[in-house]
Amino acid sequence: MIEAIDAGTVNWARATFTLTAMYHWIFVPLTLGLTFLCAFFESIYVRTQNPEWKKLTKFWMTLFAINFAIGVATGIIMEFEFGTHWANYSWMVGDIFGAPLAIEGIVAFFLEATFVTVMLFGWNRVSQRMHLFSTWMVAIGANMSALWILVANGWMQTPVGMVFNPDTARFEMQDLWAIISSPVAISHFAHATSSGFLLASLFVIGISSFYLLKKRHLQFAKRSIAVACVFGLFSSLFVAFTGDEHAYITAREQPMKLAAMEALYDGMVPSGLVAVGLMRPGVEPGGEEDPFYFKVEIPGMLSFLANRRFGSFVPGINDLVYGNEEQNILSVEEKIDRGRMAVARLADYKQAQKNDNEAAAAVALAEFDQHRDYLGYGYLESPEQAVPPVGITFYAFRVMVFLGTFFILLFLVYIYLLEKQQLENRPWVLKVGFFSIFLAYIASQAGWLVTEVGRQPWAIQGLLPVNIATSNLDTTTVAISFFLFLAIFTVLLIAAVKILAKQISLGPEGE
Amino acid sequence: MFGSLDWSTLQQFWWLIVSVVGSLFVLLTFVQGGQTLILTVPKTEAEKNLMVNSLGRKWELTFTTLVLFGGAFYASFPLFYATSFGGAFWVWLAILFTFVLQAVSYEYRRKPNNFLGQKTYEIFMVINGSIGILLIGAAIGTFFTGSNFILSDYNLSRWTHPLRGLEAAFSLFNLSFGIFLVFLARTLGALYLANNLQQDQLVPRLKVSSFNNLLCALPFLLYVLIRLVTMEGFAVDPQTGDIFMQSGKYLNNLLEFPLTLILLLAGLVLVVVGVGLNRFTASVRGIWPAGLGTVLTCLSVFFLAGYNNTSFYPSKYDLGSSLTIYNASSSHYTLTMMSYVALLVPFVLAYIVWVWRQMDTEKLTDAEIAADKKSY
Incomplete structure (x- = not known):
């Protein structure tokens, strides 16, 4: 481990x-x-x-x-x-x-x-x-x-x-x-x-x-x-x-x-670009509070800059953290679960190798492969x-x-x-x-x-925290x-x- | 071309490349050695300025070679990079700090309003040339005496000595290696300066200085050589990869791999010839044989440490964690790609030589330094 x-x-x-x-x-x-x-x-x-x-x-x-x-x-x-x-x-x-x-x-x-x-x-x-x-x-x-x-x-x-x-x-x-x-x-x-x-x-x-x-x-x-x-x-x-x-x-x-960059907590269609804004301190993901005291927004501009289409969806922090089924976004919690599976199976694989147990190593490796893309998330605490x-x-x-x-x-x-x-x-x-x-x-x-x-x-995006x-x-x-x-x-x-x-x-x- | 080579061949090839870069770096430490000579050799401010300016036109190459040495190690043997730098933390930071101080010293030394004063920048240069080189020598010494670390199943390292690398300087072998490198650098510095300067009073003193510094280096060299051929070494079982202590390991390496012995002897003879040429004849070209000799000697040291089933970065704490060129290297693909990149090295060397020839066709004089407002 x-x-x-x-x-x-x-x-x-x-x-x-x-x-x-x-x-x-x-x-x-x-x-x-x-x-x-x-x-x-x-x-x-x-x-x-x-x-x-x-x-x-x-x-x-x-x-x-x-x-x-x-x-x-x-x-x-x-x-x-x-x-x-x-x-x-x-x-x-x-x-x-x-x-x-x-x-x-x-x-x-x-x-x-x-x-x-x-x-x-x-x-x-x-x-x-x-x-x-x-x-x-x-x-x-x-x-x-x-x-x-x-x-x-x-x-x-x-x-x-x-x-x-x-x-x-x-x-x-x-x-x-x-x-x-x-x-x-x-x-x-x-x-x-x-x-x-x-x-x-x-x-x-x-x-x-x-x-x-x-x-x-x-x-x-x-x-x-x-x-x-x-x-x-x-x-x-x-x-x-x-x-x-x-x-x-x-x-x-x-x-x-x-x-x-946009302090965008909830993604929307279309998303506006905040030209000027004063942020409210201490806003947490998943909270109900408006993250801004005030903001001046250019309607649809963020959608355009991000996707080259004014009417497109731009995911916010909450969409990315907690998932958004409609937009097919996996939650970080789900990624962490999969990452922890990868971490555990990697440990099993190493142990099986140490014990010269090829069969157990093969099983662990196969399971690791299913979750390897999320390995880095396995080390996040929340x-x-x-x-x-x-x-x-x-x-x-x-x-x-x-x-x-x-x-x-x-x-x-x-x-x-x-x-x-x-x-x-x-x-x-x-x-x-x-x-x-x-x-x-x-x-x-x-x-x-x-x-x-x-x-x-x-340190490496998505792979190594x-x-x-x-x-x-x-x-x-x-x-x-x-x-x-x-x-x-x-x-x-x-x-x-x-x-x-x-x-x-x-x-x-x-x- | 390189892709068809097997992994172990590439690993050996990359140890050769790292050895060449490391050896060239030691040659180029004539800059550091020369920096320490500014305390004793020049008799006037003008002479000191002349020496500093001559060295100042080469310092960046030494610096860059050190950076390349680090980069090449990182790309080819990342486990060494991670284990040694992350473990022997203080010794590497101390070395780095001396090079940081050197990097600004030439440019800032005589600039008006330079905040710390000329003397401080000169002290920085001396620190870099003495402590910096001594610690590098001590760090290389651990290739033979071992270090204090252990690797996890995931190859993540943990240093087990609280001094985090500085303990290397308390080994007589490592310390002798370091002091030898300091005197060797001073010898090379004096040889380089004698060849690069035109100054009737200073050059004869530099010629004597190179001889005296070689004499100072000899006892430490002899101790290092005697210990090397008599000490137990960290051997690798080629079948299992297990590390074990073997008496006379490095002597065996010299005998079983005669090229190493030839390089060592030829290198040392050439250094002596170079110094003798400057000391006992009118010639000032001793830097060439001595420089070549330094490179050959260092190649021999690197070959001794890495080839012939030897652990190049052994762990005293846990033999099984010792690094070899086979367990510490990058993947086959990375070594292959980097081998293609290494084909550029001859071109790089060629333009460096070309530019040096252009810049050094005329020797540096007091008059040129005095006339140049940008001089160091």
Whole structure:
């Protein structure tokens, strides 16, 4: 029998991973987008041979390097944390999950690590073309790295291409291509990387706006804004498109997450999309209370977004937890019963094997096979445990969507004012542009909150709940590791921000 | 191609790949070794800056190789990944923290307003190069001395020692292995820097330093070698898969698998030749034979631990829980798929060599560092 791990340990392990992931994601999106922006800037320099573009490129590369270093530092922790804090997970799905991580190392990290040295230190050591090539390789390497880690994450959200092997008590890969080409993985990759492009564009625009407000480096700032605006606008439109596609896939693959995103407790035909709403705290599944103090709803829109049909049914949390015969939805309670059967028969199978009782093993295995799809549910303690934290998911989703929409408008305003040569005369726009750097980070973090909080309690959706996925550690050990991580990351973050701020204040003249 | 190979062949092939990546990582710890030399070798700030900048142009490759080493182990031997990382918790976290500190140290060291001060970042580098490498050595030492864990029927592990991995550092063998790796890294660091820098005062000191560090490494190496050939080892019964203690197991491995012995002897000779070349001739190219020697020696160590029916991650607590390349590996399908991916490795190595050649055709000088505002 696989024993559930102490809840304190599980929660500290979750907190530690959340902390690491959120810190890491402060630096990753900027790396993803700024590498491409540097490649654009340098391409313009090579094409025009205008030294001002070289100076501009080198300035943004300096900021990139500061950000990159701490991104690398937090990234290595992520990889090894799967082993240190999630050892059971690492065994039970390592046969599948390890592959994209190893591929990431081979095809992406080395590309990035090799060419970044040329990019930062090769200006006088290699030819101009070789240097430009290296900058592009860093951008491609960084984004290829994102591809593989998002393939891994996509598989966690929607496991495909594998089977449970009762002999080894783990999930084993059967189809690598199915894992790589999973619509969830592709959609994840497209949405996350383009959001990184958007964030980096706002970073460049925000800092350039700061210079315009201070009447410093005017030409430099306008050139940077011009490139970043175009990149940012296309990226933000793509983010919106992939976000819609992502929600559509989520409706199919993770209906509970979609229900939590909308705080939809009772499914209906048609279902409206909550544009704005204030949730009532403490609402439980199965309760009679209205989950909202108030809400503004767009009628039928959720049905359309989820199913591409206005009049369609979207299941709510109660439908998914307690079942809905009319819609052919199995209750979580029924899934838990079947899961417990699978768990018990797996234990019988292992015992029969130990006793060399082939007949009993065959019987146990046959019964296990009938319920194996629900194995993970066998480790849930109650049906309500299958519901993720609704409030965080609901609000984080709205923050992300509203800010994403706002950014599209902001890019359009900047492009218009730049075209009319009026940007310098609109200080309030420049101030909004500057503060949008922080808004971009909030939107980016909110997106991951929706993705990760919305799939709780599953480490692997429907297969492996977090309470059996962690390492067999005592609570104190994991809690200490949390505070160690917190201390180190915070110190390094302060250092990174202070160095960045100083470099920005020095400006491109410092190059 | 790979799909037609049987599972055990793939498992052996993947132990070879992990061994190669691990050996390359040890070679690349010249970066860590060089970081510890900044305390003693340079006499001026300019010399220290020159050393740091030379190492700083390679640190990411060492770092990436460590990440790949972890990834390759995860993909090919996930039971080791789960058992060792989740069990020897503190030792791995300590190693990781030293690498986290290293990752920011180069870039932040001399940047204005860097919060912690230049000296702190230099201390981070020294910690990474000394404690980090020592603990990695101690962790590799447990491949021969064993660890404290037990596996359930479901292959889920439980560590049985309260120090959670740090106890490895209290074994004289593991500790000697770790200290040997630290001095080897320092030797390689000095050799690399002597070859990469053009600085008339510093280079002769680096040449002497590589020799002195090799001398310091020798007693620990000798102890490790003597213990290896005399100690009981964790053997696997090929028929039943049972683990049992066998006297002279690793000596047997050397004799029954002569390639391992050849690699070990050739590797050690090449390291000595490389250091001797730098110490007793005008050449500064000793890093090449010494680097190759390091890789061959490490390959031999990995082969000793994993091949010839040996448990590569034995459990002292419960022999039956010991990991072998056969019971800890990924499935046949995963190893097959990953073998195809591994075909990319030669291309990766090729472009790394190409880029290194482009960047290192001219040696690094004080003047270049002084003129570069972005220098570390």
